[in-house]
Amino acid sequence: DIQMTQSPSSLSASVGDRVTITCQASQDISNYLNWYQQKPGKAPKLLIYDASNLETGVPSRFSGSGSGTDFTFTISSLQPEDIATYYCQQYDNLPIFTFGPGTKVDIK
Amino acid sequence: EVQLVESGGGLVKPGGSLRLSCAASGFTFSSYSMNWVRQAPGKGLEWVSSISSSSSYIYYADSVKGRFTISRDNAKNSLYLQMNSLRAEDTAVYYCARDNRGMDVWGQGTTVTVSS
Numbered sequence: 359d360i361q362m363t364q365s366p367s368s369l370s371a372s373v374g375d376r377v378t379i380t381c382q383a384s385q386d387i388s389n390y391l392n393w394y395q396q397k398p399g400k401a402p403k404l405l406i407y408d409a410s411n412l413e414t415g416v417p418s419r420f421s422g423s424g425s426g427t428d429f430t431f432t433i434s435s436l437q438p439e440d441i442a443t444y445y446c447q448q449y450d451n452l453p454i455f456t457f458g459p460g461t462k463v464d465i466k
Numbered sequence: 467e468v469q470l471v472e473s474g475g476g477l478v479k480p481g482g483s484l485r486l487s488c489a490a491s492g493f494t495f496s497s498y499s500m501n502w503v504r505q506a507p508g509k510g511l512e513w514v515s516s517i518s519s520s521s522s523y524i525y526y527a528d529s530v531k532g533r534f535t536i537s538r539d540n541a542k543n544s545l546y547l548q549m550n551s552l553r554a555e556d557t558a559v560y561y562c563a564r565d566n567r568g569m570d571v572w573g574q575g576t577t578v579t580v581s582s
Contacts, residue, residue, distance in 0.1 A: 392568035402563075445511055460511075
């Protein structure tokens with residue numbers, strides 16, 4: 359089975375800061391990686407699909423990159439409404455979907 | 467409006483059963499594969515099961531295989547999860563999610579608590 363790791367597990371940043379989260383797969387997953395945002399008490403929301411494609415309606419300050427085993431998720435300018443936990447998810451090993459453990463982002 | 471609404475959660479004793487439902491609206495339900503994803507209290511997301519648009523392909527996580535059954539009724543725009551032999555570790559919020567270049571539409575979740 360493919361394992362997903364994320365780092366850091368949590369971070370605090372100031373409004374306006376650039377925030378970067380990394381996700382690593384235990385084997386090559388090409389670009390079969392998605393990123394989700396989950397706010398407390400809410401369902402997850404798809405932000406990025408296929409590693410780098412912005413879902414419709416998602417602000418352009420969110421971006422994703424990478425392929426193979428190493429991926430990066432970036433918030434170019436952190437906003438108060440971005441406080442959430444962010445998860446990567448692989449779907450190379452279908453039909454098994456694997457989520458990363460999550461990165462909790464809050465405001466310093 | 468594209469929407470998924472789960473129902474059927476509740477408190478059940480270990481070894482008991484529960485059937486979750488997910489009602490879809492605002493899109494052509496029969497065209498999409500669907501998923502169940504769960505989240506234990508304070509934990510991350512765990513994929514549980516998937517079903518293809520015509521029910522031809524069905525998959526389960528190892529943690530629920532043999533105990534849970536996913537199904538759908540395209541005429542009723544509904545997705546189901548029959549959960550048997552429930553264990554304490556099945557306690558979680560259960561979400562249904564549409565499969566489309568990622569899980570692009572999610573319900574609000576329904577809570578399942580397994581406790582004596």
